[in-house]
Amino acid sequence: MDDGLRAWGFALARLATLVVVGAIVGLSFGHAVTGLALVLAGALAWNYFNLFRLDYWLRDRSTRDAPDSGGVWGDVITQVVRLHRRKRFHKQRLLDVFRELRHSTAAMPDGVVVLNVQSEIVWFNRMAGRLLNLKRRADLGIRITNLVREPDFVRYLQKGDFSDTLQLRRSTDELYLSFQVVPYGGNQRLMLVRDVTRQVALESMRKDFVANASHELRSPLTVITGYLETLDQDEDIEESLRGPLSEMRRQAERMNAIVHDLLELSRLDAKQDEVVGDPIDVGAMMSILRKDVLARPRHPSITLKVDSPGGILGEESEIQSAFSNLVDNAAKYTPPEGRVEVRWWVDDGGEGHFAVSDTGYGISAEHLPRLTERFYRVDSGRSRDTGGSGLGLAIVKHALQHHGASLQIESREGVGSSFTCHFPARRVFVGGRGGNIAVTRATDTGLN
Amino acid sequence: METADLSHHISRRFNEDLERVRTKVLAMGGFVEAQLAKAITSLIEGDSSLGESVAIDDLKVNGMEVSIDEECSRILATRAPAAGDLRVIVAIIKTITDLERIGDEGEKIGLIASRLATMERPENKYREIKHLGRLVSEMVHDSLDAFARMDAEGALKVARRDRLVDEEYEAIHRQCITFMMEDPRTIRRALDVMWVVRSLERIGDHAKNICEYVIYMVYGKDVRHTNLEDVERELQQAKP
Numbered sequence: 001m002d003d004g005l006r007a008w009g010f011a012l013a014r015l016a017t018l019v020v021v022g023a024i025v026g027l028s029f030g031h032a033v034t035g036l037a038l039v040l041a042g043a044l045a046w047n048y049f050n051l052f053r054l055d056y057w058l059r060d061r062s063t064r065d066a067p068d069s070g071g072v073w074g075d076v077i078t079q080v081v082r083l084h085r086r087k088r089f090h091k092q093r094l095l096d097v098f099r100e101l102r103h104s105t106a107a108m109p110d111g112v113v114v115l116n117v118q119s120e121i122v123w124f125n126r127m128a129g130r131l132l133n134l135k136r137r138a139d140l141g142i143r144i145t146n147l148v149r150e151p152d153f154v155r156y157l158q159k160g161d162f163s164d165t166l167q168l169r170r171s172t173d174e175l176y177l178s179f180q181v182v183p184y185g186g187n188q189r190l191m192l193v194r195d196v197t198r199q200v201a202l203e204s205m206r207k208d209f210v211a212n213a214s215h216e217l218r219s220p221l222t223v224i225t226g227y228l229e230t231l232d233q234d235e236d237i238e239e240s241l242r243g244p245l246s247e248m249r250r251q252a253e254r255m256n257a258i259v260h261d262l263l264e265l266s267r268l269d270a271k272q273d274e275v276v277g278d279p280i281d282v283g284a285m286m287s288i289l290r291k292d293v294l295a296r297p298r299h300p301s302i303t304l305k306v307d308s309p310g311g312i313l314g315e316e317s318e319i320q321s322a323f324s325n326l327v328d329n330a331a332k333y334t335p336p337e338g339r340v341e342v343r344w345w346v347d348d349g350g351e352g353h354f355a356v357s358d359t360g361y362g363i364s365a366e367h368l369p370r371l372t373e374r375f376y377r378v379d380s381g382r383s384r385d386t387g388g389s390g391l392g393l394a395i396v397k398h399a400l401q402h403h404g405a406s407l408q409i410e411s412r413e414g415v416g417s418s419f420t421c422h423f424p425a426r427r428v429f430v431g432g433r434g435g436n437i438a439v440t441r442a443t444d445t446g447l448n
Numbered sequence: 449m450e451t452a453d454l455s456h457h458i459s460r461r462f463n464e465d466l467e468r469v470r471t472k473v474l475a476m477g478g479f480v481e482a483q484l485a486k487a488i489t490s491l492i493e494g495d496s497s498l499g500e501s502v503a504i505d506d507l508k509v510n511g512m513e514v515s516i517d518e519e520c521s522r523i524l525a526t527r528a529p530a531a532g533d534l535r536v537i538v539a540i541i542k543t544i545t546d547l548e549r550i551g552d553e554g555e556k557i558g559l560i561a562s563r564l565a566t567m568e569r570p571e572n573k574y575r576e577i578k579h580l581g582r583l584v585s586e587m588v589h590d591s592l593d594a595f596a597r598m599d600a601e602g603a604l605k606v607a608r609r610d611r612l613v614d615e616e617y618e619a620i621h622r623q624c625i626t627f628m629m630e631d632p633r634t635i636r637r638a639l640d641v642m643w644v645v646r647s648l649e650r651i652g653d654h655a656k657n658i659c660e661y662v663i664y665m666v667y668g669k670d671v672r673h674t675n676l677e678d679v680e681r682e683l684q685q686a687k688p
Contacts, residue, residue, distance in 0.1 A: 150478055
């Protein structure tokens with residue numbers, strides 16, 4: 001700042017000198033006031049000239065160099081130039097960051113579409129444009145459902161429940177797309193679109209493989225079990241071979257059970273939609289399941305409780321295999337002195353619940369989330385003893401999914417477990433069997 | 449030249465009404481598209497239950513047409529739209545008629561598909577129908593896109609593709625006649641195939657009609673029954 005002050009001092013001193021000189025020269029001619037006026041006018045003109053140059057440069061500063069001037073004016077111009085440079089630098093850096101951000105979103109491998117509250121397109125990136133056939137600029141402000149018209153998609157957006165992703169196959173190009181909507185910032189919605197054609201193909205290959213493999217294993221197994229049965233009944237067989245033979249037979253039966261479960265599971269897998277189904281009398285099914293348990297050589301005591309008459313609308317074979325898996329498990333993992341209780345009730349909201357609780361060994365908490373995975377075993381030694389395939393609960397889960405139902409598991413080690421199936425109200429009927437119940441597919445067509 | 453601009457209206461409610469009915473038309477369009485795709489798939493893959501479900505779901509298309517029709521009458525009665533808005537309503541009323549017919553043709557294809565599924569399938573697995581079906585589905589899809597975007601140029605491009613469909617129709621026609629002459633046992637199947645191809649060709653015509661309504665809606669020019677080249681020239685001049 002010292003330099004600046006010195007420049008000001010110098011400028012003032014120069015002005016004072018000029019005034020004095022002007023006054024003296026004017027006095028020598030006898031017109032002191034005129035001399036003074038001339039000098040001041042000169043100084044004013046010089047300042048105006050500098051001001052004009054500064055203004056001229058500021059108006060068009062991009063193409064011209066800053067004016068060259070000394071004294072106070074020089075200082076002012078230098079400061080303006082410095083300010084201007086700093087501003088330009090920050091602006092450029094901000095622009096760079098912004099451009100970088102836009103480029104990286106645009107180059108994202110997933111499609112991104114920003115929607116407003118009316119589902120109108122606010123912005124979308126390149127990938128979304130390619131996957132959904134959107135046109136740059138022209139399509140902004142158009143409702144997304146007007147351009148992506150697949151009925152499933154329209155229904156998904158209308159429903160407003162975005163906890164699940166939506167997967168659909170575009171009829172025009174046979175791509176499988178997966179949609180996920182994330183609400184943010186009040187009413188805005190971010191929609192992610194991904195091309196999952198490859199994953200779908202892999203998934204279906206995997207399913208086909210499991211189904212084919214288990215199917216192919218079936219016939220050799222039948223032959224093996226057949227021979228083993230004959231050998232087992234053969235009187236002439238050496239006594240030392242009896243043990244190994246019956247063990248072979250047991251293992252072959254176990255393999256049979258696994259193949260059976262695998263086939264059952266791949267059959268359930270193949271069906272995507274919810275089943276329509278017929279009325280099923282849960283009470284009657286429960287007494288059959290009870291008989292199965294009582295037929296076991298060692299079994300816990302079992303009690304049935306049917307609180308509400310009526311039952312479930314669904315596919316009988318699937319419900320049967322789900323329930324029998326649950327009851328079987330309870331019977332298997334409960335010692336003979338324990339108790340198993342099977343209960344069916346309909347709550348006030350019309351939802352149906354099927355619960356199997358036991359006083360068995362129980363399952364520790366860390367296993368619970370993974371219990372319905374295929375081949376997941378809590379204790380491999382124990383379940384091999386009891387001859388499980390490791391697929392039972394996976395079957396239960398899939399069968400329930402087909403009926404829009406969910407499975408709830410509660411368990412404490414050493415105390416017992418309870419498995420509860422919750423059926424939505426539309427799947428439940430109360431009262432006698434059959435009657436005037438008609439199940440139709442949801443008639444939601446995407447209008448309104 | 450005034451173009452239909454939906455965004456500036458004195459009455460916001462009116463604007464919303466128009467937009468809602470347009471969205472409904474496109475939802476109906478989407479449903480019809482899906483129906484058509486299912487009908488073609490059921491024929492090519494020999495899936496009789498899918499074909500039957502298409503025939504049953506055609507009722508929904510009819511329901512949608514009636515509901516949109518009513519809404520249009522209501523708008524005409526209560527808002528008395530003029531100029532561009534009137535054209536939008538008129539175009540919508542015409543478009544849904546064509547969409548409903550596309551639905552009907554889809555139903556026919558579905559029914560024939562479920563019958564053909566029980567018969568012996570030709571060696572080429574209906575490849576030519578698959579090709580024609582794809583052409584026609586794309587026409588329907590793109591005509592609805594043009595409708596959504598109010599894109600007259602796009603509509604014109606789609607309308608011009610109708611000639612390709614006609615050529616393909618002619619080719620399959622001839623092929624079927626050859627089959628029937630070679631082996632009279634295939635006559636029954638060939639006749640059914642002819643019906644399907646005929647339906648597809650009609651769907652192409654309906655898609656072309658929708659494109660013409662789009663041009664009418666945007667430019668206020670009725671281009672039905674005129675030469676497409678003339679239309680193009682006029683549109684070039686009329687461009688704002």
